[in-house]
Amino acid sequence: MPRKTDYPRLIVDNALELAAEKGWAQTSLNDVAAAAGLSLAALHGTYPSKTAIVAAYTTHVDEAVLNDIDPELADKSSRERLFDVMMKRFDAMNPHKEAVRSILRTSTSDVEALARGPLSLYRSMRWMMEAANIPSSGVRGQLRVKGLALIYLAVLRTWFNDDSEDMSRTMASLDRQLHRAERLLGFLRGCRRRDPGATDPSGPVEAGAG
Template identity: 50%
Template structure:
């Protein structure tokens, strides 16, 4: 039996291995327990659901990105900082590409799983914004996180098929999407300023 302290790590590794080889949609909790060499009781004590396992996976990737935080980027523009953070995220995911592909496919066939995945990704994007030194709290922060999640999903389509050693295709796709987001935000800011600067409409006095 695996020692209790090792169960989270071993069970997560077993889950990702099965996702890559069998397909996440077809993997059961019993399959995971057997692959990890633990009992269902032990697995239940750590991961009460497959969703909880995916939560742990997301947390592990978040932590890998945050561990690479560098003060050297502090002076860089926000877009450059965010580019660096997101590329660190895709780099951290590289060892699990087949598992990620399987998890995405399972979510596409299950609306409940897809909703859980969207919430999970948005939570992670809050942390990515913080890692880039960009405010993630409040209404504006939530909108930024949702926007970054949309960028992540779009770029991941390229990343899943990017077999280059330096992830050149992924970098190009990410740079393009961040540039587009920059333009959208700039246009919104200009629109807001123009509305704020417009004089109040004249009102005619009653005769």
């Protein structure tokens, strides 16, 4: 029996493999438990639903980006910093592209995913803004977060079909979307580089958060 501390990683890794192989809609919690070598009770005690498993994966991606912030970007423009952060996100998801594709297709018919999905997306995008050292609080910050969420969803379409080794099509799409948002909406207008020690008032990223 695996150690309890290994449960989250085992569950998420095996769930992603199943999503890529047989489709997320066709993957049951029994399937995930069996693939991870766990009982249903152990699975339930770690992640009580498929939506919770997806949220945990999203948090893992968030943390991968936050752990890879490049200090040399501190003096770059807001758009350059945000571009770098978002490309790190796509890079972190690249090994699980087929799983992510299947999960997103299924989410449109999953009531729980539809209810929690936007909140999870906005939370992740807020952390991406913070990773780029761009204010995400207040009315203007919230608008930036929502704008970044729309940009992210638009670029996802390109990323799904980008089979280049350097993700050149994804980079080009992200650059276009950021430039368009900045030009038409003043997306990053008024952003100033902040003290890198500043923290987000929402608290740390938590695994399993929706």
